Amino acid sequence: MTVGSTPGELATYLETHKAQVDAALERAVANLIDDLSAEVREATSHGVTTGGKRLRPVLCVSAYEACGGRIAPATYDLAASLELIHAYSLMHDDLPCMDDADLRRGRPTTHRDLGEDATMRAGAALIPAAALQALGACRALGCDDGRAVAVTRALLEAAGAGGMVGGQWLDLLGEGQALDADELDELHRRKTGALLEASLLMGGLAAGAPSRVQACLREYGAAIGLAFQIADDILDATQSAETLGKNPSDAALGKSTYVALYGLEEARERAEMEVDRALEALDRAELRAPMLRALARYVIDRKK
C-alpha cells in the first residue's frame, strides 16, 4: 500500500492547487463575459469566485497527475470546468423556489445580492461555458478530439438528468419524506457523487488512463462522494450555521439525512467504510497517488 502524506503536506497541497484553480476560474469568468456589461460580469462572478474548497478541481488535477499527466495551466482550466458546474448548482439550489438560502460560504447568496432573474441567467450560462471550457482545455493539453469528446461527455453526463440534476430532483421529491438507506444513497450518488466521480474520471481521461484505471478512479470518486455527504450531514448536525457559512440545514428543510437514518455513531462508521473503499480502489489501480489518499481522508475529517 502506498504511504499517504502528512496533514501539513495535504494543507500545503490544497492551498497551492486552490490558488491555481481560483486563477483559472478568474480567467474563465473573464472569458465568458468579456463583451458583456458590468452587471453581467458581477452576477456571474458572484457565484463562481467566492471561495469554497475547490474540492472537485483539486481531485481532477490530482487524478491527472496520478495518471502520469504533466500539470500545466490548462490542467487547472480543465479542472475549473467542474467548479463552473458546481457553482451553477449552488446558485440555483439557493433560490427562493428551491432551498431559499440567505448564506453561502459565509456571504449573502447571489440572488440575495443581485436578484433571482440575474441568478437564474448566470447559473444557466455556466453550463455551456463549462463544456466549452473543458473542450478548450483538452485542446490546450494536447488531447486529440476523441479524448476531448470523452472528457466533455463525462462532464455533461455528471451535470445532467442522469447525474447531478437527477439527484436534485430526487432531493425535491424526497422533501418531507423519510427515505430509506437505498433511496438516500441513490439521491446522493447522483446529486453529489456524479460530479465528484467525473472530477476523477476527467483527470484520468485527459491524462490517457487505460479503462481499468478509469474504473478504479470512478469507484474512488463514488466512494468519497458518499463519504462526503455523510460527513456533510454530520457537520450539519454538530456545527452551527455560522461555522459552516450556510443555512438552512437539510434537516431543517425536511430532508432525510444519514444522521437521522443511522444516528451519529453509525453514520461516522459508514463514512469510514466509504473511505476504505476509496483507498482500496486506488490500490487496485496501482497508482502512486499519495494526495488522492490524503484527500479521501480529508473528505471526512474536514471541519466545514
Add this chain to the structure above:
Amino acid sequence: MTVGSTPGELATYLETHKAQVDAALERAVANLIDDLSAEVREATSHGVTTGGKRLRPVLCVSAYEACGGRIAPATYDLAASLELIHAYSLMHDDLPCMDDADLRRGRPTTHRDLGEDATMRAGAALIPAAALQALGACRALGCDDGRAVAVTRALLEAAGAGGMVGGQWLDLLGEGQALDADELDELHRRKTGALLEASLLMGGLAAGAPSRVQACLREYGAAIGLAFQIADDILDATQSAETLGKNPSDAALGKSTYVALYGLEEARERAEMEVDRALEALDRAELRAPMLRALARYVIDRKK
C-alpha cells in the same frame, strides 16, 4: 438564382420535417429520463413536447441536406438538440422571476402546471442533454470526432453568454428603457439570432460544408434571425394573445420593440430587407436550397 418552392410545397415540407423532429424529441426525452421517476418525465416532457413550429430543427435539417448530407433519423436527432435548448430557454423565460407568463403555445406554461422548482430543474437538465444529443447524433451520422466537436461547440456557443443567454441578459437590462436601433439589433442578434445561426451552421458542419459555405449559412441565419424578431414584434402589435397562444407581449413588459422603434410600415420594410440579405447569402454559397429560400420568406409571412 435558384427558383423557390410553392407555398403548398413548403407547407408539406414543414409538416413532414416537424413530424420527424417531434419523433426525435420524444426519443430524446425518453432517453434523458429513462431511469428517473414519472414526475421528472412529466416536467421534462412538458416543455419539450408541446408543439411549436420546430423552426430551428427544420433549418438544421435543410442546411444539412443543402450541403449534400443524406437525411437519416440521426439528422433529426442532431436537429432536436437545438429544440432542447430552445425549450429550456422558453421554460425559464416564462418563470415568475422572468416574464411571469401563464400561456405558451396555447397551453399553461410548465411552471403553472408543475411548479417553479420542477421547471428550473427540467430546464437546466436540458442544457447538458442537448450537448450530449448533438455529440451522439454526430457519431451516428458518421462525423469524425473533430467534426463532432465543431458541431457541439456551435451549439454551446449559441446557447451561452456570448449568444442566447447574453441576449436574455440584455433583454433584462433593457426593460423599461428605450433601446436604440443598434442596441435592439444586438439584443436580438444574441437572444434569437445566435441559435438560428447555429441551426444552419450545425447542419452545414455535420454535412462537411467548407468554411466559405459555413460563413454564408451563418449570414443567412443571422438575417432570418432579425427578420424573425421583427415579424414577432409585428405579430405582437397586430394579433391577439389568443391567436398567438402566449402572453404577455414584449411591449406590455416594458421592452423595446421594432414596431415601437420604426412604426409598422418601416418595420415591415426592414424585415423584407433582412430576407433579401438571407437570399443573397444563399446565392453566394451557390447552394441548391429551394427550401431554405422558402423558409426565409416563411419567417416573415407566418401568422403566428
